[in-house]
Amino acid sequence: MEIAFLLIGGAGAGIFGSLLGLGGGVLIVPLLTLGAGLSIREAVGVSLVCVIVNSGAAASVFLRRRAANLRLGMLLELSTAAGALVGGLIAFLLSDRVLALFFAILLVYVATTMLRAARRSGLPVAQPRPLDTGGMDAAVNPPGRRTPIDRLSGPGYTVRRLVPGSLGGIGAGIVSALLGIGGGIIMVPVMNLVMGVPLRVATATSNLMIGVTATASAIIYLMRGGIDAYVAAPTAIGVFVGASIGARVVGRVDVRLLRMLFVVVQLYVALQMVLRALAVS
Amino acid sequence: MVGQPHPPRALEGPLEDTIARLLSIGTYVSVALLAVGFAGMLLGGISPFAPSPALDPGTLVSELLAGRAAGFLWLGLLAVIATPMGRVLLALVGFVRAREWEMVAVSAGILGVITLSVVLARLTEA
Numbered sequence: 001m002e003i004a005f006l007l008i009g010g011a012g013a014g015i016f017g018s019l020l021g022l023g024g025g026v027l028i029v030p031l032l033t034l035g036a037g038l039s040i041r042e043a044v045g046v047s048l049v050c051v052i053v054n055s056g057a058a059a060s061v062f063l064r065r066r067a068a069n070l071r072l073g074m075l076l077e078l079s080t081a082a083g084a085l086v087g088g089l090i091a092f093l094l095s096d097r098v099l100a101l102f103f104a105i106l107l108v109y110v111a112t113t114m115l116r117a118a119r120r121s122g123l124p125v126a127q128p129r130p131l132d133t134g135g136m137d138a139a140v141n142p143p144g145r146r147t148p149i150d151r152l153s154g155p156g157y158t159v160r161r162l163v164p165g166s167l168g169g170i171g172a173g174i175v176s177a178l179l180g181i182g183g184g185i186i187m188v189p190v191m192n193l194v195m196g197v198p199l200r201v202a203t204a205t206s207n208l209m210i211g212v213t214a215t216a217s218a219i220i221y222l223m224r225g226g227i228d229a230y231v232a233a234p235t236a237i238g239v240f241v242g243a244s245i246g247a248r249v250v251g252r253v254d255v256r257l258l259r260m261l262f263v264v265v266q267l268y269v270a271l272q273m274v275l276r277a278l279a280v281s
Numbered sequence: 282m283v284g285q286p287h288p289p290r291a292l293e294g295p296l297e298d299t300i301a302r303l304l305s306i307g308t309y310v311s312v313a314l315l316a317v318g319f320a321g322m323l324l325g326g327i328s329p330f331a332p333s334p335a336l337d338p339g340t341l342v343s344e345l346l347a348g349r350a351a352g353f354l355w356l357g358l359l360a361v362i363a364t365p366m367g368r369v370l371l372a373l374v375g376f377v378r379a380r381e382w383e384m385v386a387v388s389a390g391i392l393g394v395i396t397l398s399v400v401l402a403r404l405t406e407a
Contacts, residue, residue: 002329003322036330052361056308063301070297074372074387081394089401148383211304211365212391216398218362223402228333229354230322233315236361240312 002036003234009035010050010238011245018058018246019253020262023051023182023210024239026110029103030269033276038231040099041091045226047180048218050239055182055211057243059204067204072152072159072197076205079166080183080213083173088217091178092224097277103179104273110185111266114259157198165195177217182210296375300368307364314357321350366395 009031017024025047032043062068091099152159159165168190172183184206191202221227322329327350334351336358344352373388 006329049358049361052365053308053312056304056311056361056364060301060304060308063297063304066297070300070372071384071387074369074384074391077369078387078390078394081391081398085394085398085401088398089405092405151381151383212369212395215362215365216395219395219398220402222336222358222362223399223406225335227358229318229336229351229358230327230329230331230333232358233319233322233354234329236315237312237319240308 005036006231006234007238010235011242012238013050014054014239014242014244015246015249016242016258016262017054017239018243019249019255019258020114022110023184023207024054024243025051025176025179025181026107026185026266028235028239029180030107030273032231032235033100034269034272036231038228039096040103041096041226042228042231044091044099044178044180045218045221046228046232046235048177048214048221049227049232050236051176051180051182051214052211052218053236053240054243055207055214057240058247059208059211061247062204062207065204067200068208069152069154069197069201069205070208072154072191073205073208075152075162076165076169076187076191077209077212079169080173080176080187080209081216083170083175084177084183084213084216085173085220086170087174087177088220090174091217091221092226094178097279099178100273101277104270104277106175106179106181106185107266107270107273111263111270113185113189114263114266117259154197154201157196157201160196161194165190168194173213173216176210176213177220182206183213184210296372296379299375300371303368303371304364307360307367311357311360311364314353314360316357318350318353318355318357321348321353325350366392369395 010028013024013027013031016022016027028047028050029040029043032038032046033040038046059068063070149159152162168186172186172190175181175186176183184203187206187209188199188202191197191205192199197205218227321327334355336355341352341355345356369388369391373385373392376382376384376388
């Protein structure tokens, strides 16, 4: 029964995560804390494992399709991994109640972001800035003669504001390590709105980055006994299977309705987390 | 041509394909190892909420040889964590071969941060 709960719960997180473009951590941590009675830190350790598995599967597809920007992703991984290292160390200093409160704030932020995205979905999308090649296209301008910014940019867009983007990466890494999420919920808007990366590329690149970001903190959790092998295995297998199913049915599901349902669930879970933080429930 | 530097190798496509293959294989191997460990849990009647076995690198091989669930679970978890690290290492080699020195520095920096997290985790181990 307990095993079925973790397998099915993990699969549900994987399906919903891939349908809604989330790494799954936002769903796995509440599942393990509110559903299975684990502490937030134990749940975060398991969630980080699931997030890495999910990232590995998704990123391989995005790289093959040339949807992810490898160089930009790796540059930003420097800051997300550094943030995750700091966050992984801080996580063991904070109480479960403080982490629950942080998680509630994260859920409200995610719900608000989803509502905004739903409202914007009917509006025209801003076009990316054209790549300034000085009249030469990428084929004429060989990699050896391009500037570093050119090499980080892709077809039809020029990457800008590397420093604010990297600072956002540090924040995403800290939040990832503290709350067991991939950090895409922060990095996708940072890349898209701050750095001028098209949303589709930002999403794919974020998926690639999540694995390294989560690894930097997962090592700390692993070596400090923060990963429960018995819970991690069925949950990660469930997430892997669920994400594979989600990727296949994504075109056939009304995501708008799903998103609204998900916002309601997230707000309810946020309330439960606040009650946990206040030690009421 | 003597004395002229060799042009950097074009690696945009091949490197991304190689990394994609590594991620794919790493993920499947990790999940397969976790699945073997999970099957061992089922056969041994082990509850997922039973106290988790600790990771002990010294006994990992003997646990694997004895076919114990914990050995496969830990090997699977180590494979999960090793896969993104392997991806960065592979990218480092690819960028060195293409002489993209900025990206070589970036890749080395990421590996440095990951190594630092191992060292700091070791120093602050519970």
